[in-house]
Every structure is written in structure tokens, then in C-alpha cells.
Amino acid sequence: MLWLAIHYPLLGLEVLTPDDEAAIVVENNRVYLANEAALQRGIQTGSTLASAIAIAGAHQLTHLSRNPQREHTQLNALAEALYQLSPQVALAAPDGLVLEIQASLRLFGNAQAISQRAELISFELGFRGRCRLAATPAAAIALARAQAPDLERLPLHALALPAAAIERFQNMGLVQVGPVLKLPDRAIARRFGKATLKVLRQLRGDTPDPQRFIEPAAEFERQRHLLDPIRSKQGVLFPAQRMLKELEHWLIGRQLAVAELHWLFSNSQNERADVILRFSTPHQNADRAFRLLRLKLEHLSLPADVLSLTLQATRLEPCVAEVGPLFQTLEPAEQQRCPDELLDQLRTRLGEGACCTLIAPSQHHPDWLSKRVSVRALSESRALSETRALSESRAPGEAKTTTRDYRPLWLCRPPQPISPRQLRLLHGPERVRTAWWHGGVERDYYVAEHRVSAHQTPAQCWAFNDEQDRWFIHGYFG
Amino acid sequence: MRYRVEAMAQKLADPQTAPLFPIESPTTAHTPLSATSPTPKKSPASTPSRNDGTAELLRHPQLWQARQLKQNDECWSSGYSAFDAALNGWPRSGLTELLLDRPGIGELQLLLPLMRTLSDQQRWIVWINPPHLPCAPALEAAGVDLGKILMIHPRSSEDLLWAMERCLQSGTASLVMTWVGGRALQEQDLTASQSRRLKLAAKAGRSLACLFRGIAAKDQASLANLRLQLVPEVTKTPTAIGRPAALCVSVCKRQGGWAGAEFTVQPDSPVSRLHTQERRFREQLMLWRHRRTDRSQPVACPPEASTNRSAPSGLPKRTITPIVH
Numbered sequence: 001m002l003w004l005a006i007h008y009p010l011l012g013l014e015v016l017t018p019d020d021e022a023a024i025v026v027e028n029n030r031v032y033l034a035n036e037a038a039l040q041r042g043i044q045t046g047s048t049l050a051s052a053i054a055i056a057g058a059h060q061l062t063h064l065s066r067n068p069q070r071e072h073t074q075l076n077a078l079a080e081a082l083y084q085l086s087p088q089v090a091l092a093a094p095d096g097l098v099l100e101i102q103a104s105l106r107l108f109g110n111a112q113a114i115s116q117r118a119e120l121i122s123f124e125l126g127f128r129g130r131c132r133l134a135a136t137p138a139a140a141i142a143l144a145r146a147q148a149p150d151l152e153r154l155p156l157h158a159l160a161l162p163a164a165a166i167e168r169f170q171n172m173g174l175v176q177v178g179p180v181l182k183l184p185d186r187a188i189a190r191r192f193g194k195a196t197l198k199v200l201r202q203l204r205g206d207t208p209d210p211q212r213f214i215e216p217a218a219e220f221e222r223q224r225h226l227l228d229p230i231r232s233k234q235g236v237l238f239p240a241q242r243m244l245k246e247l248e249h250w251l252i253g254r255q256l257a258v259a260e261l262h263w264l265f266s267n268s269q270n271e272r273a274d275v276i277l278r279f280s281t282p283h284q285n286a287d288r289a290f291r292l293l294r295l296k297l298e299h300l301s302l303p304a305d306v307l308s309l310t311l312q313a314t315r316l317e318p319c320v321a322e323v324g325p326l327f328q329t330l331e332p333a334e335q336q337r338c339p340d341e342l343l344d345q346l347r348t349r350l351g352e353g354a355c356c357t358l359i360a361p362s363q364h365h366p367d368w369l370s371k372r373v374s375v376r377a378l379s380e381s382r383a384l385s386e387t388r389a390l391s392e393s394r395a396p397g398e399a400k401t402t403t404r405d406y407r408p409l410w411l412c413r414p415p416q417p418i419s420p421r422q423l424r425l426l427h428g429p430e431r432v433r434t435a436w437w438h439g440g441v442e443r444d445y446y447v448a449e450h451r452v453s454a455h456q457t458p459a460q461c462w463a464f465n466d467e468q469d470r471w472f473i474h475g476y477f478g
Numbered sequence: 479m480r481y482r483v484e485a486m487a488q489k490l491a492d493p494q495t496a497p498l499f500p501i502e503s504p505t506t507a508h509t510p511l512s513a514t515s516p517t518p519k520k521s522p523a524s525t526p527s528r529n530d531g532t533a534e535l536l537r538h539p540q541l542w543q544a545r546q547l548k549q550n551d552e553c554w555s556s557g558y559s560a561f562d563a564a565l566n567g568w569p570r571s572g573l574t575e576l577l578l579d580r581p582g583i584g585e586l587q588l589l590l591p592l593m594r595t596l597s598d599q600q601r602w603i604v605w606i607n608p609p610h611l612p613c614a615p616a617l618e619a620a621g622v623d624l625g626k627i628l629m630i631h632p633r634s635s636e637d638l639l640w641a642m643e644r645c646l647q648s649g650t651a652s653l654v655m656t657w658v659g660g661r662a663l664q665e666q667d668l669t670a671s672q673s674r675r676l677k678l679a680a681k682a683g684r685s686l687a688c689l690f691r692g693i694a695a696k697d698q699a700s701l702a703n704l705r706l707q708l709v710p711e712v713t714k715t716p717t718a719i720g721r722p723a724a725l726c727v728s729v730c731k732r733q734g735g736w737a738g739a740e741f742t743v744q745p746d747s748p749v750s751r752l753h754t755q756e757r758r759f760r761e762q763l764m765l766w767r768h769r770r771t772d773r774s775q776p777v778a779c780p781p782e783a784s785t786n787r788s789a790p791s792g793l794p795k796r797t798i799t800p801i802v803h
Contacts, residue, residue: 339601339650346630346644350637356629360614370614375628409586409617410610457710459582475613476582 002102002111005140006082006118006129008075010035011095014127015074016064017227023062024052032066064227068094074127077246080216081121083253085114090137090211096144098137098211124245136205142177151203152178159203165196177203220250220258220313229267229305233297236265236306241290243311248286251319257282260315261289271303280347280376281340282317288341295348343375365434366443366464366474370411408462408475415464415472423448423463423471432464442467445474554686557591558743561727565704565739568592571684572703573677577693577730581609581657583710584725585690588743590620593653597623601652601685604645605629607638607662608655635667639676646679646687654680655688658695665695673701696730705730711742 008014012025013033022037026049034043034052038061043052053061071094079089079097085108088100101114108114115131122129130147134140139151146158154177156166168191174180180188181204189197201207224239240263251258259282263275277292346355357375361368428446443464450473451458462475535541553567561567568574578585593603603626605612614624628651632638638656645651658665668691680687689702696707711724728740 342602342645342648342650343628345648346628346641350630350632350641354631354633354637356631357627358612358614358617358624358629360618360624370611372611372629376625407613407616407619408582409590409613410582411613413611457579457583458712459580459710461582476610478582478584478586478610 001100001135002105003134003137003140004086004099004101004111004115004118004131005092005096005134005137005144006099006115006122006131007092007096007141007144008078008122008127008129009095010128011074012066012071013064015070016067017062018126021062022056022060023064024049025066026063027066071095076214077222078122078125078127078129079214080253081125081246081249082118083214083216084121084249085118088211088213090213092137092141096141098141100137100211121249125249126242136203136209137211138199138202138209139205142203151181152176154178156180159199161196161199162193165192168192216250216254220247220316221310222246222312223308223310225308226306229307231305233302236297236302236309237290237294239309240293240311241286243309244286244289244293247289247311247313248284251284251313251316255319256316257284257319258289258313258315259317260313262310262312262314263293264310264312265302265306265308266310267303267305267307269303273300273302275300276314277348278344279340280343281338282315282319283338284319285338288338288344291341292344292348295345299349364432365438365441366432366445367413367415367441369407408460409478410476412473412475415474418450418463418471418473420465420471422452423450423461425463426460429465447477450476554592554595556588557594558588560741560743561588564727564741565729565732565735568686569703571680571686572733573673573680573687573689573701574704574706575689575691575695575700575702575730576706576708577691577696578708579693581690583708585708586612588708588725588727589653589655589688590617590622593617594621596652597621597626599626599652601650602626602628602645604651604654606642606645606654606656607631607658607660609657609659632662635663638662639667639672642687643675643679645683646676646685647683649683649685651683651685653686653688655690657690658692665692670699670701677701677703700731702731703733705732705737 010033013023013035016025017023020035020037022041022043023035024031024038024043025033029049031043031045031047031049031052034045038052038056041056041061043055043061049063052063075091075093075095075097079091082097082099083089086099086101086104088103090098092098099114099118101111104114105111108117111133115133118131119129130144132140132143132147134143134151142148142154142158143151146154148154148158156169156175156177159177169175169180181200185197185201188200198207202209222243224243226239230236247258247261259279261277263277264272265275266272275293275296277289277296279289279292283289343355352374355375356372359371359373361371363369423446425446425448428448429444430446432441432443432445434441443466445462445464448461448463449458450461450463460477461473462477463471463473465471552570553565554570555567556562556565576585576588596603603622605627606629608629612627612629617627618624628645630638630641630645632641642654642656645654656663658668668689676687676689693707696705707728707730709726709728711726724742724744726740726742729735729737731737732739
């Protein structure tokens with residue numbers, strides 16, 4: 001068993017504010033956490049709020065009160081994001097996570113790669129974590145918290161021992177874990193009690209240390225409350241990107257892909273703006289979702305002073321692994337882009353009706369030769385055309401090419417009435433009759449040359465003469 | 479501008495008007511110009527130069543000549559021999575303008591072989607603001623994959639230009655055809671700066687933009703890489719059924735080449751030729767299959783003899799019926 005612990009030293013601060021200005025988190029009127037800028041000014045953790053303000057000046061120091069509820073929620077979210085590295089992730093409250101990575105070593109290469117990845121994922125979500133590896137979960141988390149190189153030199157106060165026990169060890173001249181672990185168990189049990197012995201035995205791995213592994217939620221919903229109201233759309237994008245990153249890691253962990261996202265932006269007056277993003281193909285890519293959100297926001301008015309953002313994945317589908325082509329026909333840069341992203345963007349800006357594709361309904365009726373239909377995703381239509389090709393391979397070259405050779409490339413909808421004097425008939429007629437349930441049209445089709453005046457360029461057209469002896473142009477041989 | 483520099487260089491390089499002097503070209507891999515253009519001759523290096531100032535000017539790193547411009551060596555075959563001979567095919571990226579009087583004179587026929595080639599790619603073939611509805615069966619018969627066709631009908635010119643730029647830039651559209659006209663896009667909406675944006679987008683996304691414009695736009699300056707004017711050839715006799723007359727293509731502008739070339743393409747040829755080839759192949763396949771399945775029938779003639787459709791003398795009639803449409 002190999003355990004990876006990741007400790008977030010500034011979790012309590014990072015859940016509240018993302019920026020680097022001097023800031024402290026206060027609990028019970030004492031400084032609980034201070035960031036680097038605050039530490040440089042001389043503020044120490046544990047000092048009172050009054051002395052911290054006196055040192056830094058009231059206007060240059062942000063002080064926030066601790067929110068353990070949010071810390072816990074965020075720790076859970078981080079655990080779900082790291083679920084992609086190992087199926088066994090446990091919380092080490094209040095500010096750490098423990099992962100069992102023995103089974104993942106082969107997939108990711110080595111333990112170093114996994115810890116780097118864990119730190120990177122945390123960093124993408126806005127949290128700085130520090131990793132340590134050990135043979136037991138208790139040792140891993142203790143090493144990560146103390147940032148000690150090994151158990152020998154781990155300071156005793158990093159362990160969850162009673163304060164009295166630590167003091168007695170110190171009085172005996174023991175400040176590091178190494179010498180303590182060498183003492184006989186019976187002596188420790190007699191002098192310090194069974195609780196201390198249990199902690200030490202779990203550190204060594206002699207006593208089982210059961211962990212409660214998380215089960216990632218079946219639904220994805222995240223909410224983010226902001227300290228300062230956001231007045232511009234650009235300001236919304238920054239927290240939105242973080243949330244989408246969180247979604248991406250959650251999706252990878254759950255092996256799911258998202259097809260529809262629901263954003264909700266609201267302010268303190270309860271005014272809200274809903275944004276729904278639909279994707280033609282389910283995917284896991286946060287950048288793709290972000291680009292679409294940015295496009296959508298361009299033409300949308302948000303409520304003034306947005307204070308909270310909610311992201312919900314409303315339609316999830318199992319993730320289908322991408323199958324690349326065997327031969328590289330395009331440049332690598334072109335292959336990385338998804339053709340369906342273009343479709344999503346066009347639909348988002350121009351509307352659903354503005355984008356369409358063509359199908360050829362197998363109809364004899366000349367008005368229904370070609371039909372506009374809403375466009376499918378390219379991957380979907382590829383699968384469709386493959387099945388169609390399979391079904392058609394049974395009977396190659398039916399009556400398909402016989403008449404269609406003579407069909408024009410442009411069709412006028414509806415057919416344009418025309419004076420027969422402007423037409424010079426070249427070929428024909430071809431009688432087209434349709435059944436009564438299709439309107440019962442009876443037309444004589446000709447290939448003709450259409451010319452309005454002697455100076456105009458002639459064009460070959462597909463004209464017909466109906467029952468009432470009217471003439472129409474139905475298409476051009478473009 | 480670059481043409482002017484080229485002309486100046488030629489004038490100076492002309493042995494009759496100016497003394498010979500070497501013109502060094504920094505690029506070694508330059509492609510030759512088309513045959514009609516007069517190429518400046520390289521003079522022997524030994525000839526002393528009197529006009530040292532010009533020679534120095536020509537050696538200046540910031541001055542470049544038109545022939546140094548790297549020609550777009552990556553081209554798609556157009557499917558027409560005359561077209562390929564004159565222009566080396568369709569460029570793979572960039573902005574192309576097709577100037578025509580009215581839609582329906584054979585402009586789609588000119589692009590059909592290209593569309594068939596591009597159907598093999600996993601990229602869209604985009605039609606923006608087409609004047610009429612394209613006929614799906616005719617496209618399908620020409621070998622165009624309907625699943626790759628994306629038709630966009632924007633309402634305003636702003637949306638149209640955005641959509642076109644987006645399609646080109648994304649790199650996931652192989653060909654973007656846009657028709658100027660109708661409600662969405664007027665000639666005056668297309669300014670030089672927008673053409674430039676489209677050109678850059680096409681270059682970035684490695685896709686070909688085809689802009690169909692009226693012939694009136696011929697006199698306007700354009701930033702397109704290639705401008706072709708399409709005029710149908712006037713013939714007295716009717717052409718093959720359902721095929722437009724031959725198309726006269728004249729090159730109005732060509733980046734890295736010379737304008738003024740004119741050639742004629744017969745839109746009939748590639749499609750019908752392919753169809754006959756395909757049909758012949760299918761017939762052979764059918765004959766072969768029937769021969770394989772029908773063991774009881776003795777083979778009457780060798781398969782080579784059955785290539786000719788009209789004279790399958792020794793075969794039973796049943797095998798022929800499904801082939802003749």
C-alpha cells in the first residue's frame with residue numbers, strides 16, 4: 001500500500017478570496033491563517049486581530065472570518081477532482097486528502113507523476129497543495145502537514161497526540177518521532193495511555209487505520225459566492241473558468257461527458273440570469289465550454305452586481321473514447337480541434353434555425369428532391385453514413401443515378417413563374433406525375449435556356465409546364 | 479506594389495535598356511512563373527555593373543520581388559485539366575473570389591470535384607447565404623457527402639461575416655462558400671478591412687474561402703489571393719442534356735502569379751467521365767458476383783470480354799438486367 005497525502009496549508013483562506021493581497025482569516029478574534037503578503041508585514045498566526053490590524057493598517061489588510069462549512073465543501077470538491085487519480089480518496093479533515101495510489105502506479109507511471117498531477121489539478125482549481133508519500137495514511141498526512149522529509153525527523157507536534165503527552169515527551173528530551181517509535185510499546189502504553197500508543201502504532205502500520213473513502217456525487221452542482229459584486233462580464237469569466245475546470249476533473253473522474261450545462265447568475269436582489277449551453281456532442285473539455293459561454297455572454301445582459309454563480313450539469317452522458325484515424329491525413333493542429341465545436345458556436349450566436357444541412361428524401365415528387373434539416377454533429381452523421389453505406393451495399397447502383405444525372409444543382413423554392421418567351425427549350429419533355437396523396441401534380445419538365453434579354457448571360461434551367469399551361473423555372477444547372 | 483517592384487526590376491534587368499547585372503534571389507526554392515510571363519534573365523555574374531545603386535537596392539533585405547514570393551504549392555486538383563494546367567488547382571487556403579453575372583451558369587460544377595475531394599476530410603463544407611436551395615440528389619450523385627454540408631443563413635451582414643470568419647478560423651471547415659447578395663450581405667458591406675480579416679482567418683484555419691460576387695466587383699480592388707471571372711461560353715448548338723455550356727474562366731488576379739490567363743472548362747467532362755468509369759466498374763462487379771453465385775451456369779465468356787456493355791453475347795440475359803438502368 002502506498003499512500004499519497006496532499007495538504008492545503010491555505011485552504012481556509014483560498015476558499016474565501018483568490019487574490020494575493022494581504023489577507024488574514026480570523027477565528028475567535030485570533031489570526032487563524034495569513035497569506036504570504038500578510039506574513040511579510042509581520043503578522044503572526046495566533047496573534048489577536050487588533051494587533052494584526054495595528055501592524056498592517058486597517059486599509060491594507062483584508063480580514064475575513066473563518067467558514068468551516070465552506071472549507072469542508074471545497075475539500076469534498078477537491079477530493080472528487082482527485083478521484084481521477086485513484087478510486088480510494090479519503091478526507092483528512094480539516095485541510096488534507098489521502099489517496100491510496102498503489103493500484104494507479106502503472107497507469108500514471110510512478111508515484112512522482114501522480115503527486116505532480118495532484119498538485120497541478122489542485123492548482124487549476126485555485127488551491128496550492130503539498131504532497132507527501134508514505135506507507136500508511138497517518139504517516140503520509142503527518143509528513144505533508146509538517147513538510148518533513150521522513151518519519152525520523154518528523155516533529156512530534158505534527159501528530160494528533162494529546163498536548164500533555166507531547167509536553168512529557170519534550171521533557172524527556174524527545175522532540176522527533178524517530179526516537180519515540182523506537183521505544184517499547186508496553187512502556188508507552190503504561191506511561192502515556194492507549195490513545196498515544198494507538199496513534200504511534202497507526203503511524204507505523206501495526207494497527208489498522210480504516211479510512212472512509214468518498215463516493216463521488218452522481219450529479220454535478222457547484223455554487224460560488226463572491227465577496228465583491230461583479231459589475232462586468234469579464235469579471236464573471238474568471239470564477240466561471242475555475243468552475244468549469246472543476247467540472248472537467250469531475251467528469252474525467254466519473255467517466256462522463258456533458259451535453260448540457262445550466263448557468264445561473266444572481267445578485268443580492270434575487271435578480272437572475274439563466275444561461276443554458278447545449279453541445280452537439282457530449283464532451284469533457286472545459287475550454288470548449290468556456291469559449292461557448294463567452295460567446296453566449298456577449299449577447300446577454302447579466303443582472304447588475306452579480307454575487308453568486310451556480311453551475312449545474314443538466315445532461316450527462318457516458319464518455320465515449322475518441323478513436324483517432326489510423327493514417328494522419330491532416331495537420332496535427334487541425335485534428336485536435338473538434339468539428340462540432342464550430343457547430344455549437346454558430347448555433348449559439350445565430351440561432352438553431354440558421355444552421356442546417358441537406359438530405360435527399362427518396363421521393364419522386366420534384367418539389368421534395370432536397371430538404372433542409374437541422375444539422376447533425378459530424379461524428380453522428382459519420383456513423384449514420386456508415387450504416388447507410390452498409391445497408392446500401394446490398395444493391396449497388398439502383399435506379400439512383402439514372403434520373404438524377406439530369407437534376408439541376410440549384411433548386412428554386414418555390415418554382416418561379418416565367419414567361420415562355422424567355423425560354424429556349426433544349427431537351428424534353430419529361431413527364432412527372434405524382435400520386436393524388438402528394439397533390440397529384442402533372443408536369444412536363446424541360447431543360448431550357450433562360451435569358452431575360454439579349455444582353456444578359458444565359459443560364460441553363462430546369463423549367464416545367466403544368467396542367468394550366470403555366471411555365472415555371474424549378475432550378476438551374478449551376 | 480510588388481508587381482510594380484517586379485516590373486522595375488525587369489526594366490533594369492533588361493539587356494537592351496540597362497546593363498546586365500546579377501539579381502540574387504535569397505530564396506532558393508522559388509517556383510517558376512507561368513509560361514506567359516516574361517521572366518527576368520539571370521545574367522552571368524562576371525558582367526560588371528555600372529548602376530551600382532540599383533544593384534544595391536535590389537540586394538536590400540527589405541526589398542522583395544514578386545517572383546520571390548513563395549507560391550502556394552499546396553493545391554487541390556480542380557478535376558479539370560485546363561484549370562490545373564493554368565492555376566495548378568485550387569489553393570488549399572486563402573480567399574478566392576469568383577465573379578459571375580448570375581447564379582446558375584455552372585459555377586457549382588466548377589467546384590464539384592473539389593467538394594468531392596474535400597468530402598473525405600472530417601471537416602465541414604460550409605455554404606453561407608446560398609441564392610437557391612442546393613439539390614441534394616445531384617450533389618450526392620456527384621460524390622459529395624451530404625453529412626459534411628453545413629448551410630448557414632444569417633440574417634444580417636454582421637452575423638454573416640462573423641460566421642464566415644469563425645468557420646475559416648476554426649480550422650474545421652475545409653471550404654467556405656459565401657454568396658454576396660440577398661438581404662444578408664450587400665456588395666458595399668464587404669470592405670477591404672473585412673476582406674483582409676477573412677483572408678487572415680482562412681490562412682490561420684488552413685481552409686479555402688470562396689466568395690461569389692457580381693461581375694460589377696471586378697473593377698474594385700480586392701485583397702483576394704485569387705480572382706476568377708466566370709462567363710458561360712456562347713454556343714449555338716445545345717450541349718449535352720442537363721449540362722451547362724462550357725465556362726470561360728479568366729484570371730483577374732493571382733497572388734504569386736500573373737493575371738490575364740484565360741481558359742475554358744467543360745463542366746460536363748469530369749462528372750460524366752467518372753460516372754461512366756464507376757458504372758463500368760459496377761457492371762464488372764455485378765457480372766463477377768453473378769458468376770460466383772450462379773454455379774450451375776457455365777461460364778460463357780472470359781471476364782475481359784464482358785467489359786463491353788453492348789455485346790455480352792454469351793451471357794444469360796438475366797445477369798444483364800440489373801445493370802442496364
